[in-house]
Amino acid sequence: MAVGEPPLPPTDVTRMPPHQRVAFGLLAAALVAAPVIGIYPVFLMKALCFALYASAYNLLLGYAGLVSFGHAAFLGSAGYVSAHAAKVWGFTPELAILAGTATSTLLGLAFGALAIRRQGIYFAMITLALSQMIFFFCLQAPFTGGEDGIQGVPRGKLLGLVDLRDDRVMYAFVATVFFGAFYMIYRIVHSPFGQVLKAIRENEPRAVSLGYRADHYKLIAFVLSAGISGLAGAMKALVFQLASLTDVHWSMSGEAVLMTLVGGLGTIFGPMFGAFVIVSMQNYLAQLGAWVTVVQGVIFVVCVMAFRRGIVGEIARRLRRPL
């Protein structure tokens, strides 16, 4: 990505550098402290689901350089499947979430296999078109409840033991899953696989000439990103006890892009910050109706014109360390 940052000091990519240990420590502490200092748990859970969604999106855009405009399909379809599994089939929450995640992973495999056949701008258009197909499917399929969505989804008992109806218990569950999945994304990015992805992003012909099968790497990145987005969508459906068309609509794909851009493309912690900023903004501006769309558009324009590194990207540049 031709973002034009100054070069950062070289690091041994497989070991976590001290400042990132600190960052992870702070994240864990913040996750524990947030409900204690009185932040509304439902808001936190919503923000965490979006944070995971945006981080998964960034895995694809920031590290593989692939612009998807169809991630709503993964978030939304996983939400529908887990809601249906929990409500109609009586799955326990962990199984419902697994079912949703598996669905979005398979969908990601199909989308990815098609989309990587074209490059650049076509990639964005293909993913957008495919996700619109999923939108129409969800609008028409009998089990999705059309415009009403699937309402009153039971949160159930985790492993048949822990009752998740209490928001604080649910928060503990969501925060744990978030932390685990987030750490997984960190490991993926800093694994040898992640390094090859970055090489393909920077110079695909060169990576190919070095013997890497770029298409395989891109497809795996796409599937991972889709699967983790689905995990976020499945949790979101249980948190709100609702799966609806909002989550499969193209504007939801746009939100993934927006959160990633605001927080910082290709930074580990950026999309999470972006998600918190955008979710808070939506909460504040909720009563303004269509102005939210306008404000989001303005943020897009401002970020693209003047703030391409994003919040965390800027901080990382000041600290001269990758975050």
Next chain:
Amino acid sequence: MIEIFGHSISPIQLYGQIALGLVNGAFYALLSLGLAVIFGMLNIVNFTHGAQYMMGAFVAWLLLNKLGIGYWWALVLAPVIVGATGVAIERLFLKHLYKLDHLYGLLLTFGVGLIIEGLFRNEFGASGLPYRIPAEIQAFGPVDLGFMRLPPYRVWVVVFSVAVCLATWFIIERTRLGAYLRAATENPTLVQAFGINVPRMITLTYGFGVGLAALGGVLAAPIYQVSPQMGSSIIIVVFAVVVIGGMGSILGSILTGFALGVIEGLTKVFYPEASNTVIFVIMAIVLLIKPAGLFGRTT
């Protein structure tokens, strides 16, 4: 009654849907042509295209309802007005992004599209506004093709947009201006060295592409309801059309637009449940068989 694929279908219904498909195809062709023109010159996918199509329809509606200016003037004025906003967008934002990754042009036009759609939704609400079919066309009465009668406005839309598409093809492929354009697409530095003002040409090309979208909007105003969402729903289909046709050939994108409109119309007859998704399915099949698109050049 005709028997096809085990369905019994009245010829009237069949021909009606084909005609409707041609009308939709006319819009697909106009919009994908505009996208292709912009992409060829600016190397940017114009995600604002849907919003600009919507603006064309609204400008026509506003001209009629606020200023009493009718359809025929709107057909000229709306593309010029909306094209001018396009020129402003290019001068203010896009021209600063050409040196960067194409991602940023895409994100910027997406953001501008959100702003425009949001503003119109605030001003006009989400429900559609009606626009009268111009009396001059209505006066023709239904066009009799022998086997069926077509509403005159639909015939007008198809004929007019074919004419606009062919004129655009002629300008780009057969005139000196078009030759400059194509040359600047291949090698802007060299063309600039010959004394041609390439940045201005880029600006005007964007304005022209946007104008085509607005023209589509004016044509659509009497057929569909004029509403803020009318652009975002059609533009995603148009993206699929562009992927199927490939942006390499102008005639190819026109042909693809009309063909897909007709296929969509036929699907409404034989399997209505799939009519919303058939174009996306075709896109997936084309990607499997001919990844570069039907008329695309392999890159």
